[in-house]
Amino acid sequence: MRRFKVTHKTTYSYSDAVTSSYGRAYLTPRECPGQRLSDHDIVIDPVPSDRSIGTDVYGNTTTYFHVTAEHRALDVTGESFVEVDPIDPATVPGVDLPWEQARPSGANGPLAVEFTLDLTPPEITPEVFDYAAESFTPGRSLLDAVAELNTRIHNDFRYRSGSTTVSTKVADVFAAREGVCQDFARIGAACLRSHGLAARYVSGYLATDPPPGKERMVGVDATHAWAAVWVPGVTDDDRTGSWVAFDPTNDQFADERYVTVAWGRDYADVPPLRGIIYTDAKQSTIRVSVDVAPIP
DSSP states (O other), X not given: OEEEEEEEEEEEEEEEEEEEXXXXXXXXXXXXXTEEEEEEEEEEESOOSEEEEEEOTTSOEEEEEEEOSOEEEEEEEEEEEEEEOOOOGGGSTTTTSBGGGGOOOTTTOTTTGGGGSOOSSOOOOHHHHHHHHTTOOTTOBHHHHHHHHHHHHHHXXXXXXXXXXXTOOHHHHHHHTEEOHHHHHHHHHHHHHHTTOOEEEEEEEEOOOOOTTOOOOTTBBOXXXXXXXXXXXXXXXXXXXXXXXXETTTTEEOOTTEEEEEEESXXXXXXXEEXXXXXXXXXXXXXXXXXXXXXX
């Protein structure tokens, strides 16, 4: 088990006054199998005139706020204390089933069926299907197929910061053969869905340990994204199944260094922050600082 203090600060700066700012934040790590949230707070400056906490359709915690004080800068800082347990994907019941038997249905996985559906506009193309088919050969175990797909995405696509935006399509990433972690997670999800499997897009943080002999640098971490595949229950009375998370960016299954914040079908379901402002400002900037500090 590992414990972390996560600090995620976002600063918006504007060239003119903002008279009203509405925001929605996904900054609260989830309580889920293998992860516990011991403390959490979100500090907003200027102080909102109205704020509330809710839960979305996927069970993610969201914070809504409305800032009515005139401002030229807005700071939103989430601070969380989280415990994460190690997970060996090979021990998850059902991962050794042939992948064809891991397709959810209304009978064996009604809550997972939504995660098999393509997005709008569609992301599943013949190229995505054919790419996935190289790993999902008939009768192969789900774990082996996902592990190979994970490695292939890591090897076939180059990580290049700034090469894409949050609106870049999977087809464009396939054409360029480069992207960032959000793109690789979305490719993994699209490949799984192209073969009838359920896939989540997962948003969170990855603790990066410093090289041997080096001190860890504060504030240089970043938000991260990965994917998860649904594994059916192996007993007749287990219709919820399990999920196994994998990270194509780093060619590994998620372990105790991964802090899960939220999940959905795509990035658009769980952005760290989104909102609407009222202003005459012509220019704006955003600065993001993330620190995932291990706690002894």
